[in-house]
Amino acid sequence: xxxxxxxxxxxxxxxxxxxxxxxxxAVTTASLMSTTVYAQSVDLSQWSPDYIRSIAGxxxxxxxxxxxxxxxxxxxxxxxxxxxxxxxxSPQIEHTINDEFWAAWAKTYPNIATDAQNIDYNQLLDRLxxxxxxxxxxxxxxxxxxxGVEFASKGYFQELTPEDIGYPTADFWPGAMKSVTWDGxxxxxxxxxxxxxxxxxxxxxxxxxxxxxxxxATWDDVVTYSKxxxxxxxxxxxxxxxxxxxxxxxFRFMPQLWAYGGGALDEAEASPSYQDSYLDNDGAKAALQxxxxxxxxxxxxxxxxxxxxxxxxxxxxIAGQLAMMIAHPSxxxxxxxxxxxxxxxxxxxxxxxxxNMRYGLIPEGPARRAVVFGGSNMHFINExxxxxxxxxxxxxxxxxxxxxxxxxxxxxxTGSNPGNLAGFKTxxxxxxxxxxxxxxxxxxxxxxxxxxxVIPEATEIMNIIVPDMLQNALTERMTVDEAAADAAAKVDAxxxxxx
Amino acid sequence: MATGQAAGPxxxxxxxxxxxxxxxxxxxxxxxxxxxxxxIVMLVVIAFPIYYTIELSFFxxxxxxxxxxxxxxxxxxxxxxxxxxxxxxxTIQTIIWTLxxxxxxxxxGLGAALSLHREFVGRGVLRxxxxxxxxxxxxxxxxxxxxxxxxxxxxxxxxxxxxxxxDEPINFLDxxxxxxxxxxxxxxxxxxxxxxxxLMAGLQTVPDQLHRAxxxxxxxxxxxxWHVTFPHLKGVSMVTILLLMVANxxxxxxxxxxxxxxxxxASHIWITHIYQLAFGRQQxxxxxxxxxxxxxVMMTLGYFYVKALTRGDENRxxx
Numbered sequence: 001x002x003x004x005x006x007x008x009x010x011x012x013x014x015x016x017x018x019x020x021x022x023x024x025x026a027v028t029t030a031s032l033m034s035t036t037v038y039a040q041s042v043d044l045s046q047w048s049p050d051y052i053r054s055i056a057g058x059x060x061x062x063x064x065x066x067x068x069x070x071x072x073x074x075x076x077x078x079x080x081x082x083x084x085x086x087x088x089x090s091p092q093i094e095h096t097i098n099d100e101f102w103a104a105w106a107k108t109y110p111n112i113a114t115d116a117q118n119i120d121y122n123q124l125l126d127r128l129x130x131x132x133x134x135x136x137x138x139x140x141x142x143x144x145x146x147x148g149v150e151f152a153s154k155g156y157f158q159e160l161t162p163e164d165i166g167y168p169t170a171d172f173w174p175g176a177m178k179s180v181t182w183d184g185x186x187x188x189x190x191x192x193x194x195x196x197x198x199x200x201x202x203x204x205x206x207x208x209x210x211x212x213x214x215x216x217a218t219w220d221d222v223v224t225y226s227k228x229x230x231x232x233x234x235x236x237x238x239x240x241x242x243x244x245x246x247x248x249x250x251f252r253f254m255p256q257l258w259a260y261g262g263g264a265l266d267e268a269e270a271s272p273s274y275q276d277s278y279l280d281n282d283g284a285k286a287a288l289q290x291x292x293x294x295x296x297x298x299x300x301x302x303x304x305x306x307x308x309x310x311x312x313x314x315x316x317x318i319a320g321q322l323a324m325m326i327a328h329p330s331x332x333x334x335x336x337x338x339x340x341x342x343x344x345x346x347x348x349x350x351x352x353x354x355x356n357m358r359y360g361l362i363p364e365g366p367a368r369r370a371v372v373f374g375g376s377n378m379h380f381i382n383e384x385x386x387x388x389x390x391x392x393x394x395x396x397x398x399x400x401x402x403x404x405x406x407x408x409x410x411x412x413x414t415g416s417n418p419g420n421l422a423g424f425k426t427x428x429x430x431x432x433x434x435x436x437x438x439x440x441x442x443x444x445x446x447x448x449x450x451x452x453x454v455i456p457e458a459t460e461i462m463n464i465i466v467p468d469m470l471q472n473a474l475t476e477r478m479t480v481d482e483a484a485a486d487a488a489a490k491v492d493a494x495x496x497x498x499x
Numbered sequence: 500m501a502t503g504q505a506a507g508p509x510x511x512x513x514x515x516x517x518x519x520x521x522x523x524x525x526x527x528x529x530x531x532x533x534x535x536x537x538x539i540v541m542l543v544v545i546a547f548p549i550y551y552t553i554e555l556s557f558f559x560x561x562x563x564x565x566x567x568x569x570x571x572x573x574x575x576x577x578x579x580x581x582x583x584x585x586x587x588x589x590t591i592q593t594i595i596w597t598l599x600x601x602x603x604x605x606x607x608g609l610g611a612a613l614s615l616h617r618e619f620v621g622r623g624v625l626r627x628x629x630x631x632x633x634x635x636x637x638x639x640x641x642x643x644x645x646x647x648x649x650x651x652x653x654x655x656x657x658x659x660x661x662x663x664x665x666d667e668p669i670n671f672l673d674x675x676x677x678x679x680x681x682x683x684x685x686x687x688x689x690x691x692x693x694x695x696x697x698l699m700a701g702l703q704t705v706p707d708q709l710h711r712a713x714x715x716x717x718x719x720x721x722x723x724x725w726h727v728t729f730p731h732l733k734g735v736s737m738v739t740i741l742l743l744m745v746a747n748x749x750x751x752x753x754x755x756x757x758x759x760x761x762x763x764x765a766s767h768i769w770i771t772h773i774y775q776l777a778f779g780r781q782q783x784x785x786x787x788x789x790x791x792x793x794x795x796v797m798m799t800l801g802y803f804y805v806k807a808l809t810r811g812d813e814n815r816x817x818x
Contacts, residue, residue, distance in 0.1 A: 303650035
């Protein structure tokens with residue numbers, strides 16, 4: 001007898017014990033659900049684009065007034081903060097909102113001297129690790145959702161819950177709260193939750209003989225569509241990304257892996273134990289084979305995929321040389337910016353691309369539809385590791401301000417969703433929905449979100465081992481089976497305490 | 500003129516014995532006080548990191564433990580490094596990278612130095628132009644070359660297709676077979692002008708009358724180079740080659756920026772691999788063991804470098 005994962009199970013318990021167990025489970029679930037529904041600002045059980053539109057703009061919030069209850073506005077202190085903010089690849093509107101935030105913060109808490117450093121996404125973790133070794137960290141840091149658990153497990157973070165900065169935990173996605181919890185203790189506040197979508201160029205689809213208004217429904221369709229586009233038009237179909245040691249790679253490959261039934265560990269299961277590697281199961285091999293087919297067999301994706309991050313997909317997409325890619329809602333705003341900068345014949349091409357840009361759900365696989373439940377979390381560093389000492393009141397004031405319904409929404413304007421769910425009820429959310437194209441699509445992907453494993457080894461698995469597996473297969477250094485087995489062995493060795 | 504020493508009794512072994520280091524320090528305490536600040540700075544920024552790296556190389560550093568909680572493992576990190584197949588692969592790549600970069604940079608630099616040693620119109624301008632790769636930022640140069648090489652939209656690939664040399668853009672960086680050679684070309688471009696400058700300085704030391712005498716004796720251009728110029732360049736050539744080798748062993752920016760060691764480890768050299776182990780995988784202990792091995796290699800090269808620098812002094816002292 002086997003269970004759903006094909007594991008051998010013991011002969012079943014008696015019917016009576018099953019009934020009791022189910023009854024307890026049902027009562028517990030109902031209790032949790034009722035608690036959730038009554039405590040939350042929004043009802044997650046109704047989550048849909050229509051529901052989100054119906055609640056947007058129904059409440060107003062006074063950010064300064066609320067934060068004054070947490071820390072008086074005339075408080076005098078100092079704050080050091082590291083985060084990954086807008087970059088050259090970000091649309092202009094993100095830079096504008098970022099400037100507005102810092103102006104508003106300075107105006108609200110004029111006596112808190114602030115030293116904020118905007119650090120590149122791929123460098124922030126390394127830099128934090130190094131400075132913490134020298135007890136020279138910042139007071140507050142915002143890390144990608146994958147990054148925090150390593151530091152929490154090492155004892156670098158302070159306990160921190162939303163209640164500490166004036167917000168109920170129930171106003172944050174349960175999956176997001178899981179990502180800031182280590183060993184039963186909460187070490188942070190989710191600042192934003194992001195899910196991506198499939199973006200395609202309808203004009204290229206039409207010229208390749210595909211339905212311009214329908215994205216590929218399955219990952220098998222992605223392989224087929226990509227080959228069709230490449231064979232008919234001589235351009236790249238799907239924007240595969242497989243660079244080593246870059247977060248962009250797992251954010252695009254893991255949805256495919258999960259869709260086929262694979263996983264790094266069992267993170268896609270309802271109650272993950274994070275004990276065994278799933279990287280060499282049949283689902284993972286099928287996903288890797290699909291990537292191999294696109295890169296090696298069909299040559300229908302960019303040759304430069306092995307050295308590309310998502311940033312390198314933007315130029316070919318706006319030039320009409322790439323048909324599909326996985327990205328944020330902010331990609332549309334970025335393409336509008338790029339089209340605005342183009343001149344002459346390039347301008348005509350870019351305008352055509354923007355006019356034909358479409359967003360759809362990330363394709364399904366045989367097992368499920370999946371997307372990385374991404375985003376970022378805010379953490380407080382323990383005093384002994386902070387350069388110049390920790391100013392608790394300044395840190396709390398800042399965390400309250402940043403994670404307020406207002407700024408949680410504005411700072412996620414084009415890229416993701418507010419970590420504070422109360423943000424969905426604000427006037428600013430209504431403005432977002434009215435002005436940002438395709439926001440509904442990525443918001444609709446949230447219930448399909450799967451968080452990365454909440455274990456200290458997660459960064460190495462996702463940023464090193466998974467990209468390595470892809471590279472080993474795509475360069476034909478190893479066969480698909482060998483690459484999957486090699487990656488699974490590395491994960492097992494890592495979890496077992498080895499190299 | 501007689502000296503006191505010659506007139507006095509014979510010097511005994513005890514009398515000839517040099518004062519020990521403590522006595523010398525006490526005797527020259529003022530001198531040592533002057534250099535003390537510099538010594539302290541050197542201890543902090545050089546000696547301590549070396550000591551700490553060696554210490555770390557005997558410990559394991561799991562991702563859920565702080566550095567202070569590291570676990571003693573003896574020599575197992577060294578065993579892990581030396582028995583790793585990736586280490587063997589990366590070592591071969593490091594040797595190819597270092598030797599090819601050094602040899603071709605030196606030869607190109609020598610050719611450029613010999614060409615620029617003669618007087619001709621525009622020599623100064625050409626010399627300045629050839630120095631540009633050396634003075635340009637390595638990071639900026641790496642990004643420029645990355646786009647020149649780009650496997651889909653690179654300038655070199657586009658020119659190659661336009662001229663009909665290839666049917667599709669050449670895959671320089673996303674191919675395990677071509678990536679290392681492609682990076683070596685960039686490295687040679689970046690550092691050949693260093694060899695050129697060194698060798699041009701060396702050429703200034705060749706006496707002109709020797710060349711004229713050789714011409715009178717009927718020596719052709721090659722004979723004059725081989726029997727007159729080259730012997731005078733031996734010392735500076737040795738130093739240049741050793742400096743290039745040390746620089747190439749430690750070269751980090753070009754492979755890191757252009758490929759990050761990929762694809763599939765094909766462009767990793769020791770230093771980038773150490774970086775990945777330490778900062779990508781947080782295997783600080785293994786990375787430290789790796790760094791100690793690199794340190795031993797570098798010290799060996801350094802020993803030969805110092806020997807080459809001081810050879811003339813020893814000859815003079817012995818002669």
